[in-house]
Amino acid sequence: MKKSNPTLPRILAKKVALQSRIFTVEALSLQFNNGVKAEYERMVSSPNGAVLIVAVLEGHFVLIKEYAAGLEHYELTFPKGKVDPGEGWAEAAKRESMEEIGFLPKQVRLLDTVSLASGYMTHKTHIVLAEDLLVQSAEGDEPEPLEVIHWPISDWKNLLKEPCFTEGRSYAAVMIYLIEKGLI
Numbered sequence: 240m241k242k243s244n245p246t247l248p249r250i251l252a253k254k255v256a257l258q259s260r261i262f263t264v265e266a267l268s269l270q271f272n273n274g275v276k277a278e279y280e281r282m283v284s285s286p287n288g289a290v291l292i293v294a295v296l297e298g299h300f301v302l303i304k305e306y307a308a309g310l311e312h313y314e315l316t317f318p319k320g321k322v323d324p325g326e327g328w329a330e331a332a333k334r335e336s337m338e339e340i341g342f343l344p345k346q347v348r349l350l351d352t353v354s355l356a357s358g359y360m361t362h363k364t365h366i367v368l369a370e371d372l373l374v375q376s377a378e379g380d381e382p383e384p385l386e387v388i389h390w391p392i393s394d395w396k397n398l399l400k401e402p403c404f405t406e407g408r409s410y411a412a413v414m415i416y417l418i419e420k421g422l423i
Contacts, residue, residue: 246272256280284362287322290332293350293412294318294340294369299389300413301340301372304403305381315388315404317412319364320379328365336369338379340387344369350415353408366412368419392422 248269257264263283270276294301294317307314318339322331332347350366390398395413398404417423 288363337377341376342372343375345371
């Protein structure tokens, strides 16, 4: 497939349309190369993004079950969190691992960086492999204790069938890990 590098649309105006404690919605006026003008809105995230940690211990994924306000249920997922200012993805992955699952990874490696709804969000998540886990916890910012679940990696097909394992980033993380390890 031939790669094209189209010229990006010109931003004519950019303003904050809505600001909440957590979200910023930005309005964009754009002009495309063919002269067409269009209005867009996007949710603007932290420029540092977030991490999602594929923590592996003795042939198991180390997962958490936490309340997902967007879906109003408890979601089975990988530990995750935002990358704080002044922090890189590796530091954030180690910190979030200690806070959410009680393990400090001796080794972390970036597997990939994915976007969420790129048509209207600037958010990016760094999917990080965490191995050689040492028991070490840190206090986090969760409103309730998280349930930590060790799921056999060999049973990944049933993990994908779990009704409470629905987040796209978690699905992507499982697939990236399995491909990386030559398991599929």
